[in-house]
């Protein structure tokens with residue numbers, strides 16, 4: 001390992017003190033590098049004493065004309081970002097968050113496919129940030145306002161001016177009206193902050209919420225609905241002993257950025273280890289991983305099976321039976337769980353060995369008229385021959401001489417460099433992500449939905465030294481529960497992950513990035529532009 005590190009240091013890969021990270025020994029060091037202030041040990045709190053909260057449903061404040069066509073009037077919502085104090089556990093004092101609309105997660109918008117809405121995103125935050133800004137990061141320089149927000153609706157097909165471009169941030173006392181046409185299939189989207197260089201801090205502070213698009217296809221399936229459809233937004237945090245958000249910093253005061261953040265306090269809809277009283281019947285659980293960097297590997301304590309019916313961009317072709325679910329930051333999973341055979345049981349939802357929440361199934365027998373259909377909707381696979389272009393894109397992590405990650409790039413390119421990805425509107429492309437790092441990077445493209453073609457192991461050494469792609473095994477098709485429409489894909493370590501993407505909707509400038517927010521904020525994000533044919 002040392003000899004390889006030495007080789008890398010001497011090779012041309014070393015640029016200005018940066019090492020391209022590609023060895024297996026770095027992770028532990030990377031994760032141990034931050035100075036841990038005194039944090040609360042979440043496992044000392046009594047679990048299952050607070051009921052699972054449900055974010056309120058946002059209510060429109062009437063109708064408003066579209067700026068571009070005065071005739072069309074759309075439901076108009078206003079969501080203001082403000083500080084709030086919210087109790088995350090019975091035994092803790094209220095925690096200061098920044099919230100859209102008064103709760104974390106913020107209110108859920110319920111909309112229908114083909115029926116657009118307007119949202120006024122207001123910044124009513126104070127002038128000072130309460131989490132540690134790293135002024136070396138692009139977009140967060142000292143001369144920039146400390147508090148900036150810009151809302152992005154993840155998974156939405158919107159015009160660029162409503163997409164929340166990271167540089168379109170607004171300052172306290174101002175607002176921006178965005179138009180979401182909802183010309184897309186039923187799915188659980190989510191809104192969150194996207195401000196350049198401080199996105200990880202703003203989302204950690206609490207600036208996110210869910211946005212549901214419904215449609216007739218979904219309606220016709222008779223899935224569990226109403227009180228039997230439950231959103232579960234998972235987000236982990238570190239807390240100080242008095243219950244306040246703690247965002248870790250490096251040991252360098254002028255460079256506080258850390259490469260990843262994992263908290264032991266896993267919040268579900270804003271509560272720590274909540275419980276939910278459920279009836280002995282089917283429930284539809286809409287799971288969102290809103291964490292900065294944590295991947296969840298979810299399973300029930302009794303080992304019971306459940307079904308995944310949908311992914312990021314809506315329904316799968318058919319339900320997929322699972323005993324556990326892997327979900328990366330930014331991803332959504334639509335699940336049907338049947339408690340009918342578990343009357344009177346207390347079932348814990350776990351993340352590997354750790355507790356997430358508890359379901360208390362009532363002892364009563366109930367009638368369940370909802371269904372878990374055998375098939376859901378057609379998802380025709382896009383043939384590779386549809387693609388007019390294939391792009392090979394490397395995910396790079398750079399370390400300093402003591403193996404601490406200090407920078408991440410997409411295809412060796414910084415944010416400010418000229419746009420290199422310019423797909424033509426209404427064409428299909430294959431994007432191949434080569435991942436020489438030790439981390440899985442959840443890669444997300446704005447505007448579009450895509451399908452996963454495959455993942456394939458390759459020999460990293462030949463790629464790093466000779467730029468040669470030597471595959472080590474067969475191409476692995478996506479797991480059945482990933483074989484639907486996606487907007488975020490796990491690019492796993494030392495694999496090439498290929499997606500096929502129809503670029504539909506609008507022309508203009510969008511972004512693609514890693515959804516580990518610490519990576520995204522430190523250059524693992526690039527603009528791309530959809531151009532007219």
Ligand code: C2O
Pocket residue numbers: 152154192194330444446511513515
């Ligand atoms: Cu969740 Cu750029 O997005």
Ligand code: CU
Pocket residue numbers: 152153154155444445446447
């Ligand atoms: Cu997005």
Ligand code: CU
Pocket residue numbers: 408439440441442514515516519520524
């Ligand atoms: Cu990443």
